[in-house]
Amino acid sequence: MRYLPKSPEERRQMLAALGMGSAEELFSHLPADVRLDRPLDIPSGKSEYEIVQYFNGLAAQNANGYPSFLGAGVYRHFRPVVVDPLATRSEFLTAYTPYQAEISQGVLTTIFEFQTMVTQLTGMDVANASMYDGSTAVPEAGMMAARITRRDKLLVARTVHPEYREVLNTYGRHQTLPVETVAYDAESGQLDFDDLDAKLDHETAAVIVQSPNFFGVVDKTREAAELAHRYGALLVVIFTEAVSLGLLEPACEADIVAGEMQSFAHPPSYGGPFVGVLATRQKYVRQMPGRLVGETVDSEGNRAFCLTLATREQHIRRAKATSNICTNQALIALMATIYMSVFGKQGLRELAEQNLSKAHYLADEIGRNGGQRVFSGPFFNEFVVRTNGVGAAEVNRRALDEKIVGGLPLKKFYPELQDALLVCATEVNNRDEMDRYAAQFSG
Amino acid sequence: MIRKVRSHQTQNEPLLFERSSPGKKGYQLPPLDVPGVAPAEALGVANVRREIEGFPEVSEVEIIRHFTRLSTWNYAIDLGLYPLGSCTMKYNPRLNEFVARIEGLAQAHPYQPEELAQGAMRVQVQLEQYLRETTGMDEVTLQPAAGAHGEQTGILLIRAYLEAQGDARRKVLIPDSAHGTNPATAAIAGYEVEEIKSNDQGMIDLEALERAVDDSVAALMVTNPNTVGIFEKDIAMVAEILHTRGAQLYMDGANMNALVGIARPGDFGVDVMHLNLHKTFSTPHGGGGPGAGPVAVKKHLAPHLPVPRIEESNGILRYCYDRELSIGRVRAYFGNFGVLVRALAYILAHGGDGLRNATIDAVLNANYIRMGIEDRYELPYKAPSMHECVFSDDRQARSGVRTGDIAKRLIDYGFHPYTVSFPLIVRGALMIEPTETESKQELDLFIDALRSIADEVESDPELVRSAPHTTRTKRVDETRAARRPVLHWKAPEEEKQAAD
Ligand SMILES: Cc1ncc(COP(=O)(O)O)c(C=O)c1O
Numbered sequence: 001m002r003y004l005p006k007s008p009e010e011r012r013q014m015l016a017a018l019g020m021g022s023a024e025e026l027f028s029h030l031p032a033d034v035r036l037d038r039p040l041d042i043p044s045g046k047s048e049y050e051i052v053q054y055f056n057g058l059a060a061q062n063a064n065g066y067p068s069f070l071g072a073g074v075y076r077h078f079r080p081v082v083v084d085p086l087a088t089r090s091e092f093l094t095a096y097t098p099y100q101a102e103i104s105q106g107v108l109t110t111i112f113e114f115q116t117m118v119t120q121l122t123g124m125d126v127a128n129a130s131m132y133d134g135s136t137a138v139p140e141a142g143m144m145a146a147r148i149t150r151r152d153k154l155l156v157a158r159t160v161h162p163e164y165r166e167v168l169n170t171y172g173r174h175q176t177l178p179v180e181t182v183a184y185d186a187e188s189g190q191l192d193f194d195d196l197d198a199k200l201d202h203e204t205a206a207v208i209v210q211s212p213n214f215f216g217v218v219d220k221t222r223e224a225a226e227l228a229h230r231y232g233a234l235l236v237v238i239f240t241e242a243v244s245l246g247l248l249e250p251a252c253e254a255d256i257v258a259g260e261m262q263s264f265a266h267p268p269s270y271g272g273p274f275v276g277v278l279a280t281r282q283k284y285v286r287q288m289p290g291r292l293v294g295e296t297v298d299s300e301g302n303r304a305f306c307l308t309l310a311t312r313e314q315h316i317r318r319a320k321a322t323s324n325i326c327t328n329q330a331l332i333a334l335m336a337t338i339y340m341s342v343f344g345k346q347g348l349r350e351l352a353e354q355n356l357s358k359a360h361y362l363a364d365e366i367g368r369n370g371g372q373r374v375f376s377g378p379f380f381n382e383f384v385v386r387t388n389g390v391g392a393a394e395v396n397r398r399a400l401d402e403k404i405v406g407g408l409p410l411k412k413f414y415p416e417l418q419d420a421l422l423v424c425a426t427e428v429n430n431r432d433e434m435d436r437y438a439a440q441f442s443g
Numbered sequence: 444m445i446r447k448v449r450s451h452q453t454q455n456e457p458l459l460f461e462r463s464s465p466g467k468k469g470y471q472l473p474p475l476d477v478p479g480v481a482p483a484e485a486l487g488v489a490n491v492r493r494e495i496e497g498f499p500e501v502s503e504v505e506i507i508r509h510f511t512r513l514s515t516w517n518y519a520i521d522l523g524l525y526p527l528g529s530c531t532m533k534y535n536p537r538l539n540e541f542v543a544r545i546e547g548l549a550q551a552h553p554y555q556p557e558e559l560a561q562g563a564m565r566v567q568v569q570l571e572q573y574l575r576e577t578t579g580m581d582e583v584t585l586q587p588a589a590g591a592h593g594e595q596t597g598i599l600l601i602r603a604y605l606e607a608q609g610d611a612r613r614k615v616l617i618p619d620s621a622h623g624t625n626p627a628t629a630a631i632a633g634y635e636v637e638e639i640k641s642n643d644q645g646m647i648d649l650e651a652l653e654r655a656v657d658d659s660v661a662a663l664m665v666t667n668p669n670t671v672g673i674f675e676k677d678i679a680m681v682a683e684i685l686h687t688r689g690a691q692l693y694m695d696g697a698n699m700n701a702l703v704g705i706a707r708p709g710d711f712g713v714d715v716m717h718l719n720l721h722k723t724f725s726t727p728h729g730g731g732g733p734g735a736g737p738v739a740v741k742k743h744l745a746p747h748l749p750v751p752r753i754e755e756s757n758g759i760l761r762y763c764y765d766r767e768l769s770i771g772r773v774r775a776y777f778g779n780f781g782v783l784v785r786a787l788a789y790i791l792a793h794g795g796d797g798l799r800n801a802t803i804d805a806v807l808n809a810n811y812i813r814m815g816i817e818d819r820y821e822l823p824y825k826a827p828s829m830h831e832c833v834f835s836d837d838r839q840a841r842s843g844v845r846t847g848d849i850a851k852r853l854i855d856y857g858f859h860p861y862t863v864s865f866p867l868i869v870r871g872a873l874m875i876e877p878t879e880t881e882s883k884q885e886l887d888l889f890i891d892a893l894r895s896i897a898d899e900v901e902s903d904p905e906l907v908r909s910a911p912h913t914t915r916t917k918r919v920d921e922t923r924a925a926r927r928p929v930l931h932w933k934a935p936e937e938e939k940q941a942a943d
Binding site for chain 1: 456458459460463466467468469470472473475476477478479480482485486487489490491492494495496497498499500501503506507509510511513514515516517518519520521522525527530532534535536538540541542543544545546547548549550551552553554555556559560561562563565566573576577579588589590591592594595599602622623624626627628629630631632633636674676678679703704705706707710711719721725727728729730731732733734735749770771772773774775776777778779780781782784788790791792793794795796797798799800801803804806807808810811814826827850851854859860863865879880881882883909911914915916917918919920921923924925928929930931932
């Protein structure tokens, strides 16, 4: 096996040093009835060449090189070339969690930069080192709000990513955190404030809204905060499209911001690994889940960083920890950090403006071809359209004939939106492919 | 004598924010090929931010140097032995990185039509099959994002199963040697935690277990081999005690690197377990993640697995969502797919015999280290070691040197330390897991280093207590970091105002 760095002779020497004649003796203390008495039924080891061929073959069964208009929480963006060579440097790629600060200053420094940039983008005071992804950041935020308010009811907008809500339900059920959904306004696609008002009470720990929401619509987080705070509940704001933060006013009125940063440098990768974000106000820092890096000094007085406030975490607090998370998504957070430094203050805005322009162009073109936008609320780079009699499935079928992957049919998640598609355009979609997709909507 | 390393220069480097200056750029976008839209018009003035205050502006060369310089401040497996016990820091084959980046896999969108995602679905089906075979379990879900997330999924499965039988029960039993995620997980899954004391061999005390298991107990979470690196030889009996009283056996599979190809949890009574693909199956830790924590179950728990499941008919794969008894999703989409691709590549490269040989070498290496230092460090539990060995700092503590100090001194010798102070049942633990991907030469150097440090503890304890001496950053003041938390960079003026 090419990954095992020992010659047969060395192996023999080592066994001899242990007073053993064969490797079998290493396991002779295992009870016979727990031993596997046959070889594993897995074909014998393959060469690099064969393995590359194998995965190339599988990749060829996927849509390869198709223009796509899918978003819905996973976004297609250009990845600057410098990201991979830097993030796959051995010293980043093959290091463990930085518990030994003296030989982990590289990763600790980049996490500190990540935390800082997340606070700058979200308008929050503190951010952690990462969560698994956006979907698991939502229940973590909900549980955190429950601890802070000592209440247990969670109100979640129906316009929060449906799969995020499913994850919230799974966690909530066993934490005895009842989860109720809040309707959206059928006209604007934004939060239905009457419904929110009706459901808010003094048992409510948090109101959870997403902006831009699952329909791509920028929601009214200020109003939501006002209403939530009137009942002593916290406001949790979720985002799935980090690029929107380059342009949109951050939800500074929120108490917790949680979201997904996949857009910053990670390819769609069939849904993961991504990087979840959780940020909050200073006063709630001790209720945060996850790792935090803090600044300090070494014994010579030089600036240094280390993991800190660990008394919140499982390895210290065990059953009373704020979360069970241990391994997080550090490498993807590093990619996001590199990405943010490449685009920087100006670039992120320019990129966001391009996304805005592309999506509005596509929405207009689809409109010209008979599709109708369903919601009137302002949108960033995604929007919902109804076809004019053609049918959502048919539009996408036609598009596939042209080797284009269309938007996401919404009826699976929203039965009331039978004929609707969630369509996303980013900077990687060119005008020609947008025109071709839009043309599929004409009757 | 320090033989593994010599010092070399490392470059100083400020934070990105301190390199920033208005107008510097590391990007160029293509010209917009559609009419530009005015943000204030499209979004409403109130929704548009003025700027991202404090966000850096740096050039490409500076970015390259920044991250390259920072990287040189890290230790990594690619530099040498990384013997963190319980973490299985083995070589991360570069091939795995390569295949995970193949366009049709990396660019696949989780919502692309199933007929155009058959390759991505096949990766999952194939990996599930190999993991079933490796663990001896009946079904596998790949959704959990890491070990702790897998634990949570597993305990929720047990909960759902017991609930379906009428009573979810109240308690989860956890040995005092367990990893912190175990009790944290049980709590998140809505259970009370009851700790079980280990016996004088570091193993589960069957009598204590007998006493603890009643009809309020949902499960025991056991790590096998346990966290002192010893195989729980009575595991089948443990399973029996639980099963006869209607409780389930959960196995934390963090230590599967000791068992692959040798013994299978499914054959010794385990009902549900997780695997850490970022340990046993070589996917890189990346400075703390991402990982993947697939959960394998016996048949009776399968109806409760997270949705979706993949079904195959006539060679066509499709997702199946309608599973009435499912605990629901634990994560959006299909888990950390890119990590799954890497783990599958690892399994393909080894094959069945290769996996077994890897296990043999992992156990051989641990025992070789154990033998090499056993006369200098206290070995609290004498049962044979599997893939790791755990010592205590008892002898060194008499000279006022603790495990944390020895760990820091190892850094001067060019090694990453072992796991410090875990498991909690060993006073001042040195938990050493070399993995199979270490050469005899590297192990010999490591043994020499630990023996030499044992000498130093006797001749010059202060040298050890004040280590590391040769690193760029000296002993870090963690107390200060926690007392006055500084969790993000502040511009100098901001900092001044805060101080006023
Ligand atoms: C024994 C044991 N259990 C559970 C975990 C948690 O796994 P993860 O960090 O992948 O969540 C770890 C690793 O840190 C471990 O060593």
